[in-house]
Amino acid sequence: MADFLLIAEFHTGIDARQLARMDRVVALAESALAAPFAGYRDFALYPNLADKAAIYASRICRNHPLPDGNKRTAYDVMVDFIERNGHAFEHPQGDLMATAEMIERLAAQTVSEDEFRSWVRERIRAPG
Numbered sequence: 001m002a003d004f005l006l007i008a009e010f011h012t013g014i015d016a017r018q019l020a021r022m023d024r025v026v027a028l029a030e031s032a033l034a035a036p037f038a039g040y041r042d043f044a045l046y047p048n049l050a051d052k053a054a055i056y057a058s059r060i061c062r063n064h065p066l067p068d069g070n071k072r073t074a075y076d077v078m079v080d081f082i083e084r085n086g087h088a089f090e091h092p093q094g095d096l097m098a099t100a101e102m103i104e105r106l107a108a109q110t111v112s113e114d115e116f117r118s119w120v121r122e123r124i125r126a127p128g
Contacts, residue, residue: 004029004060007076011069019066028065035059049085050121053078058116061107071103078120088125 005016008029012019019025036052036059038045046052060074079089092098102119105111111119 001026001029001033003080004033004073004077007080008066008069008073011072011076012066014067025065028063029060032056032059032063032065046117048121049082049087050124051117053081053089053124054117054120055113056081057103057120058106058113061103062109071107074107075099075103082124086127088127089120090123090125092123 001020002016005019008014008019008025009016033056036046036055046055057074057078060077061070064070066073082089102111102116106113106116
């Protein structure tokens with residue numbers, strides 16, 4: 001949650017401590033941040049890095065916890081998670097605008113979550 005709030009602070013201009021005192025922000029963000037780890041007993045609904053990263057972005061966009069900056073925060077949380085796990089996110093043909101378009105489509109729900117997961121899966125690069 002702390003990392004989410006710091007990323008959100010950067011995109012919203014609202015101090016992370018102030019965001020942390022907003023019940024709506026906290027509740028919707030907690031839900032979005034827990035989603036990648038959903039499952040039952042030994043079954044993980046999102047078993048790999050790409051799926052978890054994509055679900056972070058998707059649920060932040062879907063839950064819309066922030067007053068502004070949800071798409072940018074969703075993208076940065078996704079990339080941060082990928083990088084913290086030793087991988088890199090590669091934009092389609094190195095084009096940041098193509099990535100921005102996909103995030104826009106995700107937020108508008110004109111691309112399904114499964115399609116977005118596949119799209120992210122194709123763009124994660126292992127180290128080395």
